[in-house]
Amino acid sequence: MKELVVSKIREGTVIDHINAGKALLVLRILKIQPGTDLTVSMAMNVPSKKMGKKDIVKVEGMFIQDEELNKIALISPNATINLIRDYEIERKFKVQPPEVVEEVLKCPNHACISNAEREPIKPRFYIKTEEMKVTARCHYCGRKIENLDDYIS
Amino acid sequence: MKHLISITDLDKEDISYILKKAEEFEDVAMGKRKLRILEGKILGNLFFEPSTRTRMSFEVAMKRLGGDVINMTAQEASSVAKGETLADTIRVVSGYCDAIVIRHPLEGAARFAAENSSVPVINAGDGAGQHPTQTLLDLYTIKKECGRLDGITIALMGDLKYSRTIHSLIKALALFEMKIYLISPEALALPDDIIEDVGGEIKRAKLEDVISEIDVLYVTRIQKERFPDEEEYRKVSGSYRITAETLKKAKDSMIVMHPLPRVDEIHPSVDATKHARYFQQSFYGVPVRMAILSEVML
Numbered sequence A: 001m002k003e004l005v006v007s008k009i010r011e012g013t014v015i016d017h018i019n020a021g022k023a024l025l026v027l028r029i030l031k032i033q034p035g036t037d038l039t040v041s042m043a044m045n046v047p048s049k050k051m052g053k054k055d056i057v058k059v060e061g062m063f064i065q066d067e068e069l070n071k072i073a074l075i076s077p078n079a080t081i082n083l084i085r086d087y088e089i090e091r092k093f094k095v096q097p098p099e100v101v102e103e104v105l106k107c108p109n110h111a112c113i114s115n116a117e118r119e120p121i122k123p124r125f126y127i128k129t130e131e132m133k134v135t136a137r138c139h140y141c142g143r144k145i146e147n148l149d150d151y152i153s
Numbered sequence B: 001m002k003h004l005i006s007i008t009d010l011d012k013e014d015i016s017y018i019l020k021k022a023e024e025f026e027d028v029a030m031g032k033r034k035l036r037i038l039e040g041k042i043l044g045n046l047f048f049e050p051s052t053r054t055r056m057s058f059e060v061a062m063k064r065l066g067g068d069v070i071n072m073t074a075q076e077a078s079s080v081a082k083g084e085t086l087a088d089t090i091r092v093v094s095g096y097c098d099a100i101v102i103r104h105p106l107e108g109a110a111r112f113a114a115e116n117s118s119v120p121v122i123n124a125g126d127g128a129g130q131h132p133t134q135t136l137l138d139l140y141t142i143k144k145e146c147g148r149l150d151g152i153t154i155a156l157m158g159d160l161k162y163s164r165t166i167h168s169l170i171k172a173l174a175l176f177e178m179k180i181y182l183i184s185p186e187a188l189a190l191p192d193d194i195i196e197d198v199g200g201e202i203k204r205a206k207l208e209d210v211i212s213e214i215d216v217l218y219v220t221r222i223q224k225e226r227f228p229d230e231e232e233y234r235k236v237s238g239s240y241r242i243t244a245e246t247l248k249k250a251k252d253s254m255i256v257m258h259p260l261p262r263v264d265e266i267h268p269s270v271d272a273t274k275h276a277r278y279f280q281q282s283f284y285g286v287p288v289r290m291a292i293l294s295e296v297m298l
């Protein structure tokens, strides 16, 4: 059996094939913040046959919803999800970029109403994927974001 | 419910329908025929930014159709803005009227307003964003004055980078397979991503090279504030100013349009030529807005 970079978990979610260096952003997308009770382990820049280098995130004791996991495709369209039960992979899938995201991205346009401080507004973006390149367009002002990494809220 | 937020929410058929309807209202807009189809309806004009023409032409359009108007001016808006969110203002005002016209400095404000409104919302300009009723009246002008929309050759001149009028218009022009020439200083060129978005036949050009070919010359203002210094502004803006002389080689039927107000990009000598259509264009704002108002309220 293959050696695991991070220790085996009994139950939980393993996010594999994350683009190298993006593990922290993955946590941000999943809204796993400092102060969390969850046991989370992370490996960065581990060697990968497919990708050269990759990051891995493991969240113990929790099966994260597919809808949440698919948001990872915004910054890492190659990521794969492994749901672990009794130390075995119960289900495995590749993330699919959602068509619309709310409250994940922040609009780069300072003159956009979605950045107005006191308004009860949820930033909302339409996602497009072309040849593995993911871009987003603001529902309110129409601004296009090419480098999504920089605008994860 | 029907809102009018962006010209891109409309397809070619929707646009043609509104323009056709506007034509039926033209004599009413001129006061030659009385029509009271919006009697008992109230329009709420919410202008968070100063405007005279757009606000007045909506007011006229509403009144010519027998309706009433309540106004919130930019000055009143600024005191509202301190205490109240846009969402709340809209929730309150949509309880007072049958449709809202909004102009706001922030992009996307009209769409957000629509999401919080219990009555139809019409965007009258959201910052550098959209101004769909201007686009519709521009198209109406071309249709009326050139006899058609399809296959027209048009040159857009001036500030193509920041002008929301241009950004709105160009998307609609592409729908009608127009041939588009872009005439602007380097620093005020139409952004590449918009050119890509629009697709179709678009080329950068010099006015003197295309003047004899075009059906429409659409001129916009070049703002001083866009330039780092006065000197640079003067150098550049001078070559984007048209006079009767500039138009000598134009086709007889070529028309000159401008969203107004103009500063000095169109010399008064042009006013008396057979090409000038900008005042006609601004009148056309009335029947077009009548068509839009009756469409969203009836």
Ligand SMILES: Nc1ncnc2c1ncn2[C@@H]1O[C@H](COP(=O)(O)OP(=O)(O)O)[C@@H](O)[C@H]1O
Pocket (backbone or CB within 6 Å): A004, A005, A006, A007, A008, A009, A010, A014, A016, A056, A058, A082, A084, A087, A088, A089
């Ligand atoms: N029980 C477990 N606990 C923690 N991680 C696991 C467990 N089982 C598999 N993994 C991790 O899940 C990912 C996918 O595993 P696997 O399907 O065996 O590899 P690959 O997808 O590279 O072929 C790997 O990163 C592996 O380390």
Ligand SMILES: [Zn+2]
Pocket (backbone or CB within 6 Å): A107, A108, A109, A112, A113, A114, A138, A139, A140, A141, A142, A143, B108
């Ligand atoms: Zn935006």
